Amino acid sequence: MMPGPFELIIILVIVLLLFGGKRLKNIGGDLGGAIKGFKKSMKESEKIDDKDSVIDAKIVKEEDKV
Template identity: 80%
Template structure:
Protein backbone atom coordinates (compact mmCIF):
# COMPACT_ATOMS: atom_id res chain seq x y z
CA UNK A 1 0.00 0.00 0.00
CA UNK A 2 1.16 3.50 -0.79
CA UNK A 3 -0.11 6.88 0.27
CA UNK A 4 -3.68 6.77 1.59
CA UNK A 5 -4.39 3.29 0.24
CA UNK A 6 -3.18 4.07 -3.30
CA UNK A 7 -0.70 1.54 -4.66
CA UNK A 8 2.41 2.43 -6.62
CA UNK A 9 0.82 1.05 -9.81
CA UNK A 10 -2.17 3.38 -9.47
CA UNK A 11 0.19 6.35 -9.02
CA UNK A 12 2.12 5.34 -12.16
CA UNK A 13 -1.10 5.09 -14.18
CA UNK A 14 -2.17 8.57 -12.99
CA UNK A 15 1.28 9.93 -13.90
CA UNK A 16 1.04 8.40 -17.39
CA UNK A 17 -2.40 9.94 -17.94
CA UNK A 18 -1.16 13.37 -16.82
CA UNK A 19 1.83 13.09 -19.18
CA UNK A 20 -0.46 12.16 -22.07
CA UNK A 21 -2.86 15.04 -21.36
CA UNK A 22 -0.36 17.84 -20.80
CA UNK A 23 2.85 16.66 -22.42
CA UNK A 24 6.33 16.94 -20.99
CA UNK A 25 7.01 20.44 -22.33
CA UNK A 26 3.95 21.96 -20.68
CA UNK A 27 4.65 20.15 -17.40
CA UNK A 28 8.21 21.50 -17.50
CA UNK A 29 6.87 25.05 -17.95
CA UNK A 30 4.39 24.61 -15.10
CA UNK A 31 7.18 23.29 -12.86
CA UNK A 32 9.41 26.24 -13.75
CA UNK A 33 6.64 28.72 -13.04
CA UNK A 34 5.87 27.06 -9.72
CA UNK A 35 9.55 27.08 -8.75
CA UNK A 36 9.84 30.77 -9.64
CA UNK A 37 6.78 31.58 -7.55
CA UNK A 38 8.19 29.73 -4.54
CA UNK A 39 11.55 31.48 -4.93
CA UNK A 40 9.84 34.88 -5.13
CA UNK A 41 7.76 34.10 -2.04
CA UNK A 42 10.84 33.10 -0.03
CA UNK A 43 12.68 36.25 -1.14
CA UNK A 44 9.80 38.51 -0.13
CA UNK A 45 9.57 36.78 3.26
CA UNK A 46 13.28 37.31 3.95
CA UNK A 47 13.05 40.94 2.77
CA UNK A 48 10.11 41.46 5.13
CA UNK A 49 12.10 40.09 8.07
CA UNK A 50 15.04 42.37 7.25
CA UNK A 51 12.70 45.37 7.00
CA UNK A 52 11.10 44.51 10.36
CA UNK A 53 14.52 44.32 12.01
CA UNK A 54 15.54 47.66 10.50
CA UNK A 55 12.29 49.28 11.71
CA UNK A 56 12.84 47.92 15.23
CA UNK A 57 16.37 49.34 15.29
CA UNK A 58 15.10 52.70 14.01
CA UNK A 59 12.39 52.84 16.73
CA UNK A 60 14.99 52.00 19.37
CA UNK A 61 17.28 54.75 18.05
CA UNK A 62 14.44 57.29 18.06
CA UNK A 63 13.39 56.41 21.62
CA UNK A 64 16.98 56.89 22.80
CA UNK A 65 17.17 60.27 21.02
CA UNK A 66 13.86 61.47 22.49
CA UNK A 67 15.14 61.21 26.06
CA UNK A 68 16.96 64.48 25.50
CA UNK A 69 18.41 66.70 28.22
CA UNK A 70 16.80 68.30 31.26
CA UNK A 71 17.10 72.05 31.69
CA UNK A 72 17.09 73.26 35.27
CA UNK A 73 15.65 76.65 36.13
CA UNK A 74 13.18 78.52 38.32
CA UNK A 75 9.50 79.03 37.58
CA UNK A 76 8.76 82.74 37.32
CA UNK A 77 5.02 82.57 36.84
CA UNK A 78 2.67 79.61 37.03
CA UNK A 79 -0.22 81.34 35.21
CA UNK A 80 -0.05 82.71 31.72
CA UNK A 81 -1.00 86.34 31.30
CA UNK A 82 -3.90 87.06 28.94
CA UNK A 83 -3.31 89.73 26.35
Template identity: 70%
Template sequence: MPFGLGPTELIIILGIALLLFGAKRLPEIGSSLGNAIKEFRKTQSDDSNSEKKSISSSDKKE
Protein backbone atom coordinates in the same frame (compact mmCIF):
# COMPACT_ATOMS: atom_id res chain seq x y z
CA MET B 1 8.86 13.20 2.15
CA PRO B 2 7.23 16.62 1.80
CA PHE B 3 3.67 16.90 3.05
CA GLY B 4 3.73 13.29 4.22
CA LEU B 5 3.56 11.93 0.67
CA GLY B 6 5.27 8.67 -0.13
CA PRO B 7 6.89 7.69 -3.41
CA THR B 8 3.73 6.00 -4.67
CA GLU B 9 1.62 9.12 -4.16
CA LEU B 10 4.23 11.30 -5.88
CA ILE B 11 4.31 8.97 -8.89
CA ILE B 12 0.51 9.07 -9.13
CA ILE B 13 0.47 12.88 -8.93
CA LEU B 14 3.20 13.12 -11.56
CA GLY B 15 1.26 10.73 -13.82
CA ILE B 16 -1.91 12.79 -13.50
CA ALA B 17 0.02 16.00 -14.23
CA LEU B 18 1.56 14.34 -17.27
CA LEU B 19 -1.89 13.38 -18.55
CA LEU B 20 -3.36 16.82 -17.89
CA PHE B 21 -0.58 19.00 -19.30
CA GLY B 22 1.35 16.72 -21.63
CA ALA B 23 5.05 15.96 -21.74
CA LYS B 24 5.95 19.13 -23.66
CA ARG B 25 4.44 21.60 -21.17
CA LEU B 26 5.43 19.82 -17.96
CA PRO B 27 9.03 21.20 -17.82
CA GLU B 28 7.71 24.71 -18.53
CA ILE B 29 5.17 24.43 -15.72
CA GLY B 30 7.79 23.06 -13.33
CA SER B 31 10.14 25.91 -14.14
CA SER B 32 7.41 28.50 -13.63
CA LEU B 33 6.43 26.92 -10.34
CA GLY B 34 10.05 26.89 -9.18
CA ASN B 35 10.49 30.57 -10.07
CA ALA B 36 7.28 31.45 -8.22
CA ILE B 37 8.42 29.61 -5.10
CA LYS B 38 11.85 31.27 -5.27
CA GLU B 39 10.27 34.72 -5.61
CA PHE B 40 7.87 34.00 -2.72
CA ARG B 41 10.74 32.96 -0.44
CA LYS B 42 12.78 36.01 -1.43
CA THR B 43 9.87 38.34 -0.66
CA GLN B 44 9.20 36.56 2.61
CA SER B 45 12.86 36.89 3.59
CA ASP B 46 12.94 40.58 2.63
CA ASP B 47 9.80 41.26 4.68
CA SER B 48 11.27 39.43 7.65
CA ASN B 49 14.53 41.39 7.42
CA SER B 50 12.76 44.74 7.15
CA GLU B 51 10.54 43.83 10.11
CA LYS B 52 13.61 42.99 12.21
CA LYS B 53 15.25 46.28 11.23
CA SER B 54 12.16 48.28 12.15
CA ILE B 55 11.91 46.54 15.52
CA SER B 56 15.61 47.15 16.13
CA SER B 57 15.37 50.83 15.23
CA SER B 58 12.29 51.33 17.43
CA ASP B 59 14.13 49.73 20.35
CA LYS B 60 17.00 52.18 19.91
CA LYS B 61 14.64 55.18 19.95
CA GLU B 62 13.21 54.23 23.33
Protein backbone atom coordinates in the same frame (compact mmCIF):
# COMPACT_ATOMS: atom_id res chain seq x y z
CA MET C 1 -5.45 6.51 2.55
CA MET C 2 -2.37 7.27 0.41
CA PRO C 3 -2.19 5.98 -3.15
CA GLY C 4 0.40 3.29 -3.75
CA PRO C 5 3.23 3.43 -6.28
CA PHE C 6 1.13 1.81 -9.01
CA GLU C 7 -1.64 4.38 -8.63
CA LEU C 8 0.91 7.23 -8.69
CA ILE C 9 2.34 5.91 -11.97
CA ILE C 10 -1.14 5.80 -13.50
CA ILE C 11 -1.83 9.38 -12.35
CA LEU C 12 1.52 10.52 -13.80
CA VAL C 13 0.72 8.90 -17.18
CA ILE C 14 -2.70 10.57 -17.29
CA VAL C 15 -1.18 13.98 -16.45
CA LEU C 16 1.45 13.51 -19.17
CA LEU C 17 -1.24 12.63 -21.70
CA LEU C 18 -3.35 15.65 -20.75
CA PHE C 19 -0.64 18.30 -20.60
CA GLY C 20 2.25 16.88 -22.64
CA GLY C 21 5.88 16.74 -21.60
CA LYS C 22 6.88 20.22 -22.78
CA ARG C 23 3.95 21.97 -21.13
CA LEU C 24 4.45 20.01 -17.91
CA LYS C 25 8.12 21.06 -17.87
CA ASN C 26 7.10 24.71 -18.25
CA ILE C 27 4.55 24.42 -15.44
CA GLY C 28 7.21 22.89 -13.17
CA GLY C 29 9.68 25.67 -13.96
CA ASP C 30 7.07 28.36 -13.33
CA LEU C 31 6.07 26.77 -10.03
CA GLY C 32 9.71 26.52 -8.94
CA GLY C 33 10.29 30.18 -9.82
CA ALA C 34 7.22 31.23 -7.86
CA ILE C 35 8.35 29.32 -4.78
CA LYS C 36 11.86 30.80 -5.07
CA GLY C 37 10.41 34.33 -5.35
CA PHE C 38 8.15 33.75 -2.35
CA LYS C 39 11.06 32.58 -0.18
CA LYS C 40 13.16 35.57 -1.27
CA SER C 41 10.39 38.03 -0.39
CA MET C 42 9.91 36.39 3.01
CA LYS C 43 13.62 36.81 3.80
CA GLU C 44 13.53 40.46 2.68
CA SER C 45 10.47 41.20 4.80
CA GLU C 46 12.20 39.72 7.87
CA LYS C 47 15.16 42.05 7.30
CA ILE C 48 12.82 45.04 6.98
CA ASP C 49 10.93 44.06 10.14
CA ASP C 50 14.18 43.87 12.10
CA LYS C 51 15.15 47.38 11.01
CA ASP C 52 11.71 48.82 11.82
CA SER C 53 11.64 47.39 15.33
CA VAL C 54 13.89 50.18 16.66
CA ILE C 55 12.15 53.53 16.87
CA ASP C 56 13.80 56.80 17.83
CA ALA C 57 11.68 58.89 20.16
CA LYS C 58 12.02 62.30 21.73
CA ILE C 59 10.37 63.42 24.93
CA VAL C 60 8.94 66.89 24.58
CA LYS C 61 7.83 68.73 27.70
CA GLU C 62 5.07 71.25 27.40
CA GLU C 63 5.71 74.59 29.01
CA ASP C 64 3.18 75.72 31.57
CA LYS C 65 0.79 78.19 30.00
CA VAL C 66 -0.05 81.21 32.12
